[in-house]
Amino acid sequence: MNRVQNTKMILWLIVGFAAAIGLNRFIFGLGATTNLTDKTPWGLWIGFDVMGGVALAAGGFVMTAIFYIIKREEFYPFVKPAVLTAFLGYMAVVFGLIFDLGLPWNIWHMIVFWNPSSPLFEVGWCVMLYSVVLLLEFSPVALEKHKRFAAAKNFLVKYRFLFVLLGIMLSTLHQSSLGSLFLIMQYKLHPLWYSEILPINFFLSAIALGLMMVSFESLASHWLYKRKAETNLLAKLGKIAVWVLLVYLIVKMVDIFLAGEASLIFNGSFESNLFITEMLISAIIPILLLGSRGIRNTNTGQWIASSLVVIGMVFNRLNVGGVTMLSVTGDSYVPSWMEVSISLGVVSSAILVFLFVIENFNVWNLRPVDPQAQPDTLPSFDYSSHAWLGVPNVASITKYSLAFIFAFSFGMAVIPAKQLHSKGILEIEVNRASGKEILFINGNRDDNLVSFPHEEHINRVGKENCNKCHHYVLPNYKSSNCWECHSSMYQRVDFFKHDWHSSASGANLKCFDCHMRGVTKNSSSAKQCTDCHPSYNFSEASGCGFEKYFTYSYADAMHNLCVTCHTEKSKELVDAKNLSLCSTCHKIEPPESIALNLNWQTTKSRFNNVVLPVTENIEED
Amino acid sequence: MxxxxxxxxxxxxxxxxxxxxxxxxxxxxxxxxxAVKLYRSVADKTIPWKLVLSRTLQWLFPIKKIGRSRPVYSVISILFHIGLLIVPIFLFAHVKLWESSVGTSWITLPFAAAYVLTLSTVAFGLLLFLGRVFNKSSSFISRKQDYIWPLLLLIPFLTGFICAHLNISPAFYSFTMLIHILTGNMIFVLIPFTKIAHCVLMPFSQIINTLAWKFPPDTDKAICKTLNKEGVPV
Structure with a gap:
């Protein structure tokens, strides 16, 4: 039993480490955790966790189809584990997706806000429905443990046929529609992988992978619990897989030849080598291995063939899901170690749940029993402390929880401090608006100016109402401009300027001129502005953050001012403009006379002026 | 450095x-x-919630218990615990570190109070250690960790005091600070695996005892009777 315990210990260590990194992802966001960029928004998590995970779970629908529809009853021992694997696989997909989604709490949106023309919508619904169907398919096994659930169990068994049919239908739909997703990426995907029959390719490969995943899972779990592998049955499964793989290979090759892309296979480029490798490990070698009766009937041959197909098909999903797009987009994406560890953590937790269910429910005809639980075995002692950790159940909780917390703490320790804090928003100084009667404001720094007819506004509002917009006047000024206080484009500004007040070249104040002695020095224990500057009229500007000595960013201040007033006034107008559209205001190309004098640094290539992990070279544009 | x-x-x-x-x-x-596993296997399922609560509160705020036996030890122990808990959590410098890293802060100790509490904790800790060494009934039931703990706990207090309140050279400051942080970290790691774990186990000790230890009613009195210790504080 040591084999199981050691495996579980390693899995718990991985889960603990990944949990810490996952926490980091949710606190500090995708930018601090992943190497994803705007060019490569789908990385390892989509390619491996979602695309690979769904494909690996194909065993569920393949086995139920073989057992319940084709009535090959000799495969009964594979059905329950296959359904369980499929269910856990889907749970892992959903769980992994939560990490990848930027706004995971909006995952329910697809239930309410329908978009029937999107393949992702179909995939989302199918995954959701199929997970429920799988749960219903598997729950009789869980329900038979207690007699009080007998009625529910009988009901589920009675209508099992319906669930099986539904399950096969839903799987067929979305295994293929994961392929349809990439039909719209014709110009991003390499031609060797892009095909109009991608959905069919995906479906065929899912069937082959499903069969081989069932045998891989069976081999691995039998090895783990030191049981005799079901070699004969696996050989029969391998025989079916050969035919499916052959069909897959032929369909794929014929499609490539018909499209006239055959020359790409051997042109020696990175993609051609990738393609050859993928085809070798996912189809050709397994076909050769499983095709020979001698190898098919040996345990080793089954191990190698099933591992090759599993690795090869996941490799295929990774290639379609992103690897082959890199040469087109010119991006260099390598998953960060945090992405890898979260992926491993998701898989490990699924395996742990699988082992738990195997040990506690009747998934196999004979449940594996912990030898330590047998009355005639001697109690085993922990080799580090030489202490008896209690009966096996208690001992395992004691050990694995310790492993988890050590791994978790280690994860917290190795997160780089720099990555703990995202790079935040770029500091951009605001320049004075240009023009005279009409002011031009380069708000977004993208040369789409906002024209602000200043003169016209004066006439409309009246000369006595300047303070509607110029809500605060700096000392010794007649009127202050917006940019003088709101001096940062996207960040709040320290309006009080503490450093200026305390420096010798500024107001030259000592600490205790403003702060009281013996109390913690902060804004609430210091003097108020009006204590020293009684003539300043702060009341006009109340609610603007003056109490806390900051001004809003230039963008916020302008939007608040213009949009609020215009929304109010637009009620009176018949031809009110749509202010929710950015281009309603940000649209004017700078007039030549002004453009010559512009020395604004434009930040066109930056998205929203947030510094992305890989910033582009501005000079190129 | x-x-x-x-x-x-x-x-x-x-x-x-x-x-x-x-x-x-x-x-x-x-x-x-x-505890719950044991509780499931016993026949007597009653839990005297009120008694458990009052006992828990009595142990958490042992004001009534001071006078019963060894009052000096009790007072010293309570004062030691107060300093031990309050100083690290509410020290201004520590709170500032939390504020700059995590972003939350809470009320802080005044400068003078921190000064007094740190020194008092060191003094009471030493007294407790000496008591354990020289009191025979204490040293009889002491293990190695019982002697090491009070001394280990005092190191961060002493080094912290040196760094915060004494005029020392920068090099010595860094060295002392390093020892301060290292011993602090060491204490953090050791807490869950040694007797200091009572900081979380203690509030629940009564309920866990009640769940896990089930004797026939009035067993305690019967035991006292057998031992001829009726009415004697235990």
Whole structure:
């Protein structure tokens, strides 16, 4: 039993480490955790966790189809584990997706806000429905443990046929529609992988992978619990897989030849080598291995063939899901170690749940029993402390929880401090608006100016109402401009300027001129502005953050001012403009006379002026 | 030296602090799992909630118990615990560190109070240690960790005091600070695996005892009778 315990210990260590990194992802966001960029928004998590995970779970629908529809009853021992694997696989997909989604709490949106023309919508619904169907398919096994659930169990068994049919239908739909997703990426995907029959390719490969995943899972779990592998049955499964793989290979090759892309296979480029490798490990070698009766009937041959197909098909999903797009987009994406560890953590937790269910429910005809639980075995002692950790159940909780917390703490320790804090928003100084009667404001720094007819506004509002917009006047000024206080484009500004007040070249104040002695020095224990500057009229500007000595960013201040007033006034107008559209205001190309004098640094290539992990070279544009 | 300081109060601190928090949670949960398992197997399912609550409060705020036996020891022990808990949590410098890293802050100790409490904790800790060494009934039931703990706990207090209140050279400051952080981290790691775990186990000790230990009613009185210790404080 040591084999199981050691495996579980390693899995718990991985889960603990990944949990810490996952926490980091949710606190500090995708930018601090992943190497994803705007060019490569789908990385390892989509390619491996979602695309690979769904494909690996194909065993569920393949086995139920073989057992319940084709009535090959000799495969009964594979059905329950296959359904369980499929269910856990889907749970892992959903769980992994939560990490990848930027706004995971909006995952329910697809239930309410329908978009029937999107393949992702179909995939989302199918995954959701199929997970429920799988749960219903598997729950009789869980329900038979207690007699009080007998009625529910009988009901589920009675209508099992319906669930099986539904399950096969839903799987067929979305295994293929994961392929349809990439039909719209014709110009991003390499031609060797892009095909109009991608959905069919995906479906065929899912069937082959499903069969081989069932045998891989069976081999691995039998090895783990030191049981005799079901070699004969696996050989029969391998025989079916050969035919499916052959069909897959032929369909794929014929499609490539018909499209006239055959020359790409051997042109020696990175993609051609990738393609050859993928085809070798996912189809050709397994076909050769499983095709020979001698190898098919040996345990080793089954191990190698099933591992090759599993690795090869996941490799295929990774290639379609992103690897082959890199040469087109010119991006260099390598998953960060945090992405890898979260992926491993998701898989490990699924395996742990699988082992738990195997040990506690009747998934196999004979449940594996912990030898330590047998009355005639001697109690085993922990080799580090030489202490008896209690009966096996208690001992395992004691050990694995310790492993988890050590791994978790280690994860917290190795997160780089720099990555703990995202790079935040770029500091951009605001320049004075240009023009005279009409002011031009380069708000977004993208040369789409906002024209602000200043003169016209004066006439409309009246000369006595300047303070509607110029809500605060700096000392010794007649009127202050917006940019003088709101001096940062996207960040709040320290309006009080503490450093200026305390420096010798500024107001030259000592600490205790403003702060009281013996109390913690902060804004609430210091003097108020009006204590020293009684003539300043702060009341006009109340609610603007003056109490806390900051001004809003230039963008916020302008939007608040213009949009609020215009929304109010637009009620009176018949031809009110749509202010929710950015281009309603940000649209004017700078007039030549002004453009010559512009020395604004434009930040066109930056998205929203947030510094992305890989910033582009501005000079190129 | 600066790199060492950076490392010990960055990654190493995170490692040790998280081990402490999760380790304490773990033993608490394990305790409850064990207690509930035993509770399931007993026939007597009654739980005297009021009694458990009042006993828990009595142990948490042992004002009534001071006069019963060894009052001097009790008072010293309580004062030691007060300083031990309040100073590290509410020290201004510590709160500032939390504020700059996590972003939350809370009320802080005034300068003078921190000064007095730190020194008093050191003094009471030494007294407790000496008591354990020279009192025969104490040293009889003491293990190695019982002697080491009070001394280990005092190191961060002493070094922290030196750094905060004495005029020392920068090099000596860094060295003392390094020892301060290292011993602090060491204490964090050791807490869940040694007797200091009572900081979370203690509030639940009464309920866990009630769940896990089931005797026939009035067993305590019967035992006292057998031992001829009726009415004698135990």
């Amino acid at each position: 600066d790199q060492w300081l950076e490392f010990t109060r960055g990654p190493l601190f995170r490692l040790c602090f998280v081990i402490m928090i999760l380790g304490l949670l773990r033993i608490l949960i394990l305790d409850f799992i064990g």
